[in-house]
Amino acid sequence: MVKFTANEIRDIIISMFVISFAFALLLSGSNINTAISLIPIMLIVVGFAFVFHELAHKFVAIRYGYWAEYKMWIEGLIFALITAYFGFVFAAPGAVYIHGEKISKEENGKISIAGSITNIIFALIFLLIIKISGQLYYWAFMGMFINGFFAFFNQLPIMGLDGSKVIKWNPFAWIIVVLVSLGFVAIGYFPSLLKLIL
Incomplete structure (x- = not known):
């Protein structure tokens, strides 16, 4: 509960x-x-x-x-x-x-990756809003970028951040989340990349 x-x-x-x-x-x-x-x-x-x-x-x-x-x-x-x-x-x-x-390595990894996966889902939702609503473009764009940033930042393999725990559990899952979140961050810095996916 x-x-x-x-x-x-x-x-x-x-x-x-x-x-x-x-x-x-x-x-x-x-x-x-x-x-x-x-x-x-x-x-x-x-x-x-x-x-x-x-x-x-x-x-x-x-x-x-x-x-x-x-x-x-x-x-x-x-x-x-x-x-x-x-x-x-x-x-x-x-x-x-x-x-x-004592928390197992798998449990700790899944708990630690959950936050970034949630941010990636929100980034995708904001990306959809960008596609269907030109009026909300700027704020949807910011929402996509910031969620991507949160997901990426928290997966940095630094002690104390989620990434250090995820990479110990499943390096492949860590790489996937990092690459996807980094993609959203890249779009934030280079908006022209949107044309490749929308």
Whole structure:
């Protein structure tokens, strides 16, 4: 059964707002007033990417019978805001902490890859919106790019990130997720690539 503690709900909401504001700050060119005006759309484009990424970890961990709870990392949230002000976002707002008996390599790998797979699904949904709705092109494009970025960033094989656990479990699955998410990131930097797939 999925349960949320009061502290966990608080941490998710705070993290969602801070990460959304960090990306708004980035897109606004560090203009605070413009960034504040962008928060509503950033909550949809960025906030959902973050929240569902973390919930995917939680739900898969619970499916394996573990207790899982998201906890924000205050230093990470502050660092995200600082880096956003200077032109890039290092997004490490917190993590889902898992408690229980010894977790197998396979279970840990599947829990760790769940977040990025969720972001890839969202990136595909935003890609579909790009195809069918020219009016929402810009924000759908941002949604696709940011979800791709979240998926790719979290799969970096660095201690503490999901990728270090996934690659130990299944290097092939790790490569597939990295390549797909990197594809969305590449489209973000080179929009002309959209013509090849749409």
